[in-house]
Amino acid sequence: MATTLTAKDFATTTPSWWCPGCGDFGVIASLKQAAADMGLEPKNTAFISGIGCSGKISGYFHSYAFHGVHGRALPVATAVKLANKDLTVIAAGGDGDGYAIGAGHFMHAVRRNPDVTYIVMDNQTYGLTKGQSSPTSALGYVTGTSPAGNPDAPINGLAVALAAGGTFIARGFSSEPKAMTELIKAAIAHPGFAIVEIMSPCVTFNKVNTYKWFKENVYHVTDIPDYDPRDRAKAFDVLTQAGKIPLGIIYTEIRPTLEALTIKDAPAIAGLDIETADARYAGIQEAYR
Ligand SMILES: Cc1ncc(C[n+]2csc(CCOP(=O)(O)OP(=O)(O)O)c2C)c(N)n1
Ligand code: SF4
Numbered sequence: 274m275a276t277t278l279t280a281k282d283f284a285t286t287t288p289s290w291w292c293p294g295c296g297d298f299g300v301i302a303s304l305k306q307a308a309a310d311m312g313l314e315p316k317n318t319a320f321i322s323g324i325g326c327s328g329k330i331s332g333y334f335h336s337y338a339f340h341g342v343h344g345r346a347l348p349v350a351t352a353v354k355l356a357n358k359d360l361t362v363i364a365a366g367g368d369g370d371g372y373a374i375g376a377g378h379f380m381h382a383v384r385r386n387p388d389v390t391y392i393v394m395d396n397q398t399y400g401l402t403k404g405q406s407s408p409t410s411a412l413g414y415v416t417g418t419s420p421a422g423n424p425d426a427p428i429n430g431l432a433v434a435l436a437a438g439g440t441f442i443a444r445g446f447s448s449e450p451k452a453m454t455e456l457i458k459a460a461i462a463h464p465g466f467a468i469v470e471i472m473s474p475c476v477t478f479n480k481v482n483t484y485k486w487f488k489e490n491v492y493h494v495t496d497i498p499d500y501d502p503r504d505r506a507k508a509f510d511v512l513t514q515a516g517k518i519p520l521g522i523i524y525t526e527i528r529p530t531l532e533a534l535t536i537k538d539a540p541a542i543a544g545l546d547i548e549t550a551d552a553r554y555a556g557i558q559e560a561y562r
């Protein structure tokens with residue numbers, strides 16, 4: 274008989290690293306709720322994260338997990354999906370992880386369209402390394418390493434994803450748990466690469482983009498009369514307009530996934546001869562000792 278898991282079943286005993294009030298708490302809570310609502314099982318789920326405060330998230334979610342190298346969550350997640358297409362594969366990281374050091378991987382994962390859900394926890398700063406400006410920091414953002422203000426224009430990650438051929442593009446706010454849970458569920462259900470950027474305030478270092486600031490500066494695309502997330506031109510328009518930040522499912526389309534175009538019906542890794550693979554791996558290790 275199948276057991277029904279609750280959000281609590283996706284918790285781990287790993288002590289939390291995050292500062293009290295960090296937006297990332299909202300993200301993990303919604304992710305656990307989404308997993309429970311969708312009937313995901315830890316043994317069929319792989320969670321890959323990058324480096325950053327946000328990257329710690331894979332340690333707080335009960336599933337297979339890989340806390341990888343800075344900016345490299347997406348190639349690992351893509352490989353995991355190709356190795357075992359039956360897994361639900363989720364990747365997560367920060368604005369720095371995804372849009373700075375991982376920017377190349379980000380664009381290519383988007384265009385390859387593996388069935389992977391990617392959560393970008395955007396706090397518009399490098400939280401882990403104590404608040405330097407990141408690719409999404411506003412022009413003029415003052416930090417210890419940019420005392421005269423950040424001179425670089427911010428990257429619009431979701432517009433980049435749309436230009437790169439993204440098939441599911443959404444944005445949430447960590448202070449809106451129900452809406453965020455629904456976005457994550459829709460992203461996981463989407464057959465292809467699904468990016469959910471979540472505005473997740475860094476209460477310790479970013480004193481500009483606070484919860485209050487976001488509340489005053491976001492709106493929902495569902496408030497636009499007749500908004501149709503299948504309309505690519507309109508999605509571009511909404512993503513690139515100056516002014517308030519759009520939330521919700523901004524764009525979605527269906528096109529073949531990477532695994533459908535490459536491995537097709539190949540068996541999952543469970544069908545491979547692991548003993549042979551282990552022996553080969555041991556040989557490689559020996560050669561580099
Ligand atoms: C190759 C490499 N370069 C730089 C770093 C230092 N570093 C660690 S996390 C980080 C940025 C984190 O920012 P972000 O991805 O936005 O995550 P946040 O901490 O804000 O959640 C940097 C530059 C590193 N760990 N590895
Ligand atoms: S430094 Fe910022 S991003 Fe990192 S845990 Fe603290 S509040 Fe969150």
Ligand SMILES: [Mg+2]
Nearest residue numbers: 367368396398
């Ligand atoms: Mg960040």
